[in-house]
Amino acid sequence: xxxxxxxxxxxxxxxxxxKLDDSKPLFSRAEALTEANRCLFCYDxxxxxxxxxxxxxxxxxxxxxxENLRGSAKTIFKANMLGVSCARVCPVEVLxxxxxxxxDLDHQPIAIGRLQRYATEHxxxxxxxxxxxxxxxxxxxxxxxxxxxxxPASLACAAYLALEGVTPVVYEKHPLPGGLxxxxxxxxxxxxxxxxxxxxxxxxxxxxxxxxxxFGKDITLEDLRQQFDAVFLGMGLGTDNRLxxxxxxxxxxxxxxQLIAKLKGEPGFQxxxxxxxxxxxxxxNTAIDIARExxxxxxxxxxxxxxxxxSDMSGYRHEMKAARIFGVRLLPNASxxxxxxEKGEVCALNVTxxxxxxxxxxxxxxxxxxxxxxxxGHQLSTWLKIDAQGRVVTDSxxxxxxxxxxxxxxxxINGGKEVVNAAEDGREAAFAMLRSWGFSPSLxx
Amino acid sequence: xxDLKTHMCGIESPNPFWLASAPPTNCGExxxxxxxxxxxxxxxxxxxxxxxxxxxxxxxxxxxxxKVVGFTNIELITDRPLETNFKEIAAVKKxxxxxxxxxxxxxxxxxxxxxIIARSEDAGADGLELNFGCPHGMCERGMGSSVGQExxxxxxxxSWAKEFANIPVLVKLTPNVGxxxxxxxxxVAGGGDGISLINTVKSIIxxxxxxxxxxxxxxxxxxxxxxxxxxxxxIALHMxxxxxxxxxxxxxxxxxxxxxxxxxxxxxxALGSTSVQVxxxxxxxxxRIVEDMIDGLSGYLDRQGLSSVKELVGRxxxxxxxxxxxxxxxxxxxxxxxxxxxxxxxxYIACLDGAHQCIHTAKGTCNAYHxxxxxxxxxxxxxxPPVQHRQKAGVPGHVPNVDEAExxxxxxxxxxxxxxxxxxxxxxxxxxxxxxxxxxxAAGKV
Numbered sequence: 001x002x003x004x005x006x007x008x009x010x011x012x013x014x015x016x017x018x019k020l021d022d023s024k025p026l027f028s029r030a031e032a033l034t035e036a037n038r039c040l041f042c043y044d045x046x047x048x049x050x051x052x053x054x055x056x057x058x059x060x061x062x063x064x065x066x067e068n069l070r071g072s073a074k075t076i077f078k079a080n081m082l083g084v085s086c087a088r089v090c091p092v093e094v095l096x097x098x099x100x101x102x103x104d105l106d107h108q109p110i111a112i113g114r115l116q117r118y119a120t121e122h123x124x125x126x127x128x129x130x131x132x133x134x135x136x137x138x139x140x141x142x143x144x145x146x147x148x149x150x151x152p153a154s155l156a157c158a159a160y161l162a163l164e165g166v167t168p169v170v171y172e173k174h175p176l177p178g179g180l181x182x183x184x185x186x187x188x189x190x191x192x193x194x195x196x197x198x199x200x201x202x203x204x205x206x207x208x209x210x211x212x213x214x215f216g217k218d219i220t221l222e223d224l225r226q227q228f229d230a231v232f233l234g235m236g237l238g239t240d241n242r243l244x245x246x247x248x249x250x251x252x253x254x255x256x257x258q259l260i261a262k263l264k265g266e267p268g269f270q271x272x273x274x275x276x277x278x279x280x281x282x283x284x285n286t287a288i289d290i291a292r293e294x295x296x297x298x299x300x301x302x303x304x305x306x307x308x309x310x311s312d313m314s315g316y317r318h319e320m321k322a323a324r325i326f327g328v329r330l331l332p333n334a335s336x337x338x339x340x341x342e343k344g345e346v347c348a349l350n351v352t353x354x355x356x357x358x359x360x361x362x363x364x365x366x367x368x369x370x371x372x373x374x375x376x377g378h379q380l381s382t383w384l385k386i387d388a389q390g391r392v393v394t395d396s397x398x399x400x401x402x403x404x405x406x407x408x409x410x411x412x413i414n415g416g417k418e419v420v421n422a423a424e425d426g427r428e429a430a431f432a433m434l435r436s437w438g439f440s441p442s443l444x445x
Numbered sequence: 446x447x448d449l450k451t452h453m454c455g456i457e458s459p460n461p462f463w464l465a466s467a468p469p470t471n472c473g474e475x476x477x478x479x480x481x482x483x484x485x486x487x488x489x490x491x492x493x494x495x496x497x498x499x500x501x502x503x504x505x506x507x508x509x510x511x512k513v514v515g516f517t518n519i520e521l522i523t524d525r526p527l528e529t530n531f532k533e534i535a536a537v538k539k540x541x542x543x544x545x546x547x548x549x550x551x552x553x554x555x556x557x558x559x560x561i562i563a564r565s566e567d568a569g570a571d572g573l574e575l576n577f578g579c580p581h582g583m584c585e586r587g588m589g590s591s592v593g594q595e596x597x598x599x600x601x602x603x604s605w606a607k608e609f610a611n612i613p614v615l616v617k618l619t620p621n622v623g624x625x626x627x628x629x630x631x632x633v634a635g636g637g638d639g640i641s642l643i644n645t646v647k648s649i650i651x652x653x654x655x656x657x658x659x660x661x662x663x664x665x666x667x668x669x670x671x672x673x674x675x676x677x678x679x680i681a682l683h684m685x686x687x688x689x690x691x692x693x694x695x696x697x698x699x700x701x702x703x704x705x706x707x708x709x710x711x712x713x714x715a716l717g718s719t720s721v722q723v724x725x726x727x728x729x730x731x732x733r734i735v736e737d738m739i740d741g742l743s744g745y746l747d748r749q750g751l752s753s754v755k756e757l758v759g760r761x762x763x764x765x766x767x768x769x770x771x772x773x774x775x776x777x778x779x780x781x782x783x784x785x786x787x788x789x790x791x792x793y794i795a796c797l798d799g800a801h802q803c804i805h806t807a808k809g810t811c812n813a814y815h816x817x818x819x820x821x822x823x824x825x826x827x828x829x830p831p832v833q834h835r836q837k838a839g840v841p842g843h844v845p846n847v848d849e850a851e852x853x854x855x856x857x858x859x860x861x862x863x864x865x866x867x868x869x870x871x872x873x874x875x876x877x878x879x880x881x882x883x884x885x886x887a888a889g890k891v
Contacts (some may be wrong), residue, residue, distance in 0.1 A: 035512025040863050043794035044809040046843075065509065101787040105864065 007176055007196045012267030017187035020296055021324075023090070024114055024189075031445035032118040036064040041108050042101055047112060050099035050422045053080035054445070057096055057112055064119055073123020074134050076116055078443050081159040081424040082152050084124065084198040086182050086188045090420050091285075093318040124201060137206045143437060145242040146171065147226040148215045152178020152419045153234030156426025158374035162206040164434055164441055169350050170207060173214040176265075177203075179236055179381035180411075181419065182260045186289045192264060211273070214417045221383055225405060230278025230433045233392060233401070233408035234426065237416055238374030243281070247339030248367070252346035256282070256290045256370035263293060277301040279349045281336050282370035283313035288345065289369050292323040302328045303362065305351055334360075339367060376412050384408075391415050399425050407433065447746030451825050453697050453719045454638035455613045456572040457859070458485035458545035461714065461754055462738050465722035466549035466617075467544040468520065468575060469732070475857060477540060482732035486545030488641075488722060489534060491576045492561060493588070494549040498524050503648035504661040504888035506676060515676035517723045519668050521553055521582045531568040547615065551576040551588050551819020552661060555605050560759035562609040566617040572612050575603060575637075577628075578619040581671050590644065593619035603635025613638040615699060618684075620677075621647045625684040627727055627814030629694055641699040641722065642689060643681045644672025646702040666817040677701030682716055686765045689717020701707035706734070709739030714754065715761035734825050766809065769883040777870040780845045780864075785867035792858035792868060803851040804858060807834040808843050818850035858872025 027035065039061040047057040056075050058176045063072035076083040091096070092113040100109030127134055132146035144165045149156040150172035158168035181195040188287050203209055213219060215235060224231045240255025241247070262269045271294070278299045280291040283306035294300040304323075308311060313320065333354050340348040340361070348365050350359040375390025383410070387392040392401055392408040399407045409425025411417065431441040449460040462484035464470050464479055476487045498520055506515030522748040523530060539544050548565040550573055552558055565573060577599055579589035582697035592598050599616070606614050616632035618625065621876035632640050647669050651660045659667035681702020688694045700718030704710050712719050716846035726734055742754065750756055781792070788808060796804040801821070802814040817821065836842045846856075885891050 034510060040789050040791065042788075043790035044806065045790075046788060100788045104787040 002293075007200070008193050009290070010176075011192050011196070011265070012265050015188060015192070015263075015265060016266040016269055016271070016297060017191055020187040020293065021271050022088075022188060023119075024111075024399050027111075027114050027118045032064055033067075035111050035115055036061050040101060042072070042373050044197075045101035046101060047096040047110075050095045051079075052418070052420045053081070053086075053166040053221070053427065055079040055096075055116075060119055061110065061112075061115055063341060069119055069122040070126050070134065072119035072251055073126075077119055077123075078132060079445075080420065080423045081156050081202060081426075081427070082198070082419055083116060083119045084106045084201070084230060085111050085152070085190060086420045087183075088194070088424060089121055089181070089185050090418060091319070094316055095420070114152040119120045122233060134207075135163050135205065138442075140167060141439065143167065143433075144169065144227075145230045145232060145433065146219075146224040147232040147234060148224075148435075149233075149235040149410075150174075150177035150209060150211070151234055151236050151410060151422065153182060153236075153412075153422035153426045154179075154232060155199060155207075155234075155437075157232045157234065157407075157430045158426075159202045159205055159376040159428035160427050160443065161433065161440070163443065164430075164439060166229075166430075166434070167205045170209045171215060171219060172209065173213045175211050177209055178237070179234075179255075183264055184257055184286075185264075185419075187264060188293075188300070189314060192354050198410045216379060221380070228293055229405070229437070232429055233380075233406065233412055234410045234432075235376050236411040238376050240369060240374045241374060243336065243369060243371065245336055247341055247346075248369075250341075253310050253339060254366065254368045256280070256286045257373060259288055259295070259368055260286075263297070269300060269443055271297055272365075275299055275301065277362075277364040278366040278368065278376045279362055279364045280304045280368045280370055280390070281349075282306065282372075283308070283310075283315055283332075283417065284370060284372070285315045286364065287368075287370035288315040288319045290370055291328045292319075292326050294366075295323070295326040295328050296366075299366075304328060304366075305334045305336060305349065305362070306330065306332050309333060320355070360431065373411075373416065375415065389415055394425075397428065400432060401428035447743050447757075449743060449746075451720050451754060452517070453699065454484070454572075455616070456545050456547065457543070458720065459543060460485035460519075461542055461718075462487060462710065462735055463720050463722045464548070464727060465544060465724040466576065467724040467728070468518075469724060469727045471523070471529075472525065473537045476533075476537050476546070477734075479727075479732045480537075480541045483735040484732060485543045486547065486571075486720065486839065487537075488547040488549050488574050489530065491549040491551045491571075491579075492527055492530055492565070493583075494521045494553075494557070496521040496524055496582075496885055499663045501661040501663065504670065506650060506674070512728050513725065515650070515672060515675060515794075516674035516728065517648055517661070517670035517672045518645070518669045519581050519663075521648050522576070522579075524550075527564070528772070531564055532566070534568035534570060535575040538571075545571050547572040547574050549574040549576050549617070550606075551579070551583060551653070551881045552669070553586075558602065558605050559609045562606060566610070570612060571608065572615060572638075574617050574641055574879055575606055576617050577602070578617045578642075579671055580619060580647035581669055588630075589763050590619035590621050590647070592771075593617075593628055593644070594622055596627040599628055600631040600635040603637045604630055609637035615639040617641040617642045617644055617701075620642045620680055620684055620702075625687050626691060629688045629691070631695055633694060637696060639697045639699060640694070641701055642688070643684050643702045645673045645676070646680065648678055651765045651807060673703065674708075675703045676707055678709060682684035682712060685713060685718055686716040686762060689759055690765050699886055707738045707745065708783075710738060711742055711757065712756045712761075713744055713858075715759070717759040717762050719755075719758055722742075741833075747796040761800060767883075769886070770881050772879045772881060773885075774880050775876045776873045776875055777856075777875045778849045778852040778858075778873055779846060779854070779858050779871050781844060781858075782867050783840050783844045785864050786841075786844040787864055787867075788841075789863060790845060791863065793845045795857050795861045800855050800857045801851065801853050803848045803853065804845045805832075805834055805848060806845045807836040808845075818848065820851065820853065 060072045060075040096112045148171045175229040178195045334351040377386035377390040408431040410422035452459040466488040502520040504517045505513045539675035548570040577593035582593040583589035616637040697719040701722040862868040
């Protein structure tokens, strides 16, 4: 697509997600300085080791303390070009902050995510103010890379490539770029505007984006391999998996990412006041997210139904704890068997407990399934090695697939992890491509 | 409960905590509130000939988020009419007869000293303090630290004061000298009844980097100020102790310099102060801090089995030796408590870069020197390649390991460790017995 459309302005002001404010707002200068000065500046710090992108966390925090915010932002972006969104969506409780030595002193760990948000947002604001870019791309080196999907993995990869003088072309089937950052992340962490602002910043380093182009239909892997020096697959996951319960195939019954995308992006989308009780099926983070979002948006009763014990849930404990604060209840050891309808409308979900025959009726008006998303690997199995779970198999260091010159990263190789994992994959793939052409990436540690 | 009553060269106060001559002792109303809060005495803001002050006047040194670890001022002596001050002194004394009110003075000529001393006594002051210390403003006019830096002048003016005064005279010294003993001895020679020290240190507190002006800013400029607060405490402790251990200093000392709590006060008293004076801590936190100072010092004396504050005075002075007297055979080595260690590696990096490369880590690769313990005897001509250690059996992987043979017992690791009591310095017995450098010199060994 030629030119730079203003996607942020294209977002409707009438979106439900705007009703949910940041749960962790931008620190004030006083807050940031106090928190930054609390950091012990550990050497070989556990927080760095816990970060998939190995950001020099004590280093960027010290720069906040000395009010060298431009330097702080650069320290972050060198390791993670998605530092803006990661600051807001990373599960720091189980990553960097979870590893903070303060936990062992029974002190509150450093609020690393919030400090990272402070540094990156101020770093970018300074870029706009001074007109001085944090990173100047190198002159073109005559290499072109095609990237599939404009989500975090591709954008990270493309950004590192662009900085080294490579020309990246990103293909996206949807009209808006950003992937799940734009359409899927919990609104109290990141609104579409902020996600798109980050995308625009990344693209400004010399990334070409073509939206409305579908991989496998409008373009093929074979074509791309011929036209480009390398290909990066960052297409994420497919549509929501379905249990296909009796009664589940019509109104009032949702796939989680489908519903979240509506909450986040669909102009005028409303939750009908007749929805007094919503039941969410699943025990992962997406299940917790949609349950909390519905509760925060005013659904009077929200229940999560999970087939095993709470301790088996793949969703993070801190997220479940936060959801409970907003009234979300959890029904463990419950397996859904069917949906009852009255005049076509959902009126109950029938569940059994611990495999018992007797179904218990949960009267409700909405049911949301959050049991994972379809893996996209299978459609590529003719060309690439795909594992039993449908994930694209890559080299653990270079992220190169079984096909030379084709790399992959993000949810399509890990089955659905964090933005920070996608950012790491994208960066490592970019560095590996450059090295394969005999270039030494200047931002590599 | 220990007796905190203080008697210093004839000046009595209910406790040793006095407010130093400074903004907290500007006026009668302030000092009355201070006495109500518990302060035992106050040295009135210096009186002298009329002056004019500038705006702004104060600056502070902050460190890693801690406000006011150091403080500076370019304020001069009182800018209020002498008459007003004397009226207030009389009123304070009348209302608080048991508290010490000492009047700080700074004038030039003998006649001026005579007059101002007479007026101070008429107002009912318990004592006088000769301000020979301020390193800003007044020193440019031949007063303050310019007197304190010239022992002969100091002695002479002290003797004038003693000639005119019927009440005790304290001489307040400036730290802006190479050796504090000559002015201290001059104070004794001039007949002073006591010594107060330290006054502030000549300083520039900082530069405003946005417009490259000095701080505190007066228009586009500033001047050297008087530096004080917690950061000067070690300088003050040394000067107090240097006087206290000299037998020729026969008069009592009022210790000043960065005292913020009872612990600081107890250290000054143990190093020879009979009373202590406080300014910066009150400027920051108010008179209320004295409540804990009284309570804390009293509890400390009880725990030490001392029945009065007087018994603490100078107790630590005998331990203040010249370096040449220290025992070269005394040795400690660092010990890390694996149970308490949180794995921050601050001891490792401090020892590696800032000391003697005696702590190793198995948490990441270790860049320390890994030779035989040679205590620096052999030349180290190359950067050693990083080593991945295997952790000792039974010790968690995040706990650094002290090479006790190489450890020179410098304390650095213990000083930087954020966990209380995690690193301790353990004494190593040495059968060699005590031997100092001076012993070696005397024995012809060096």
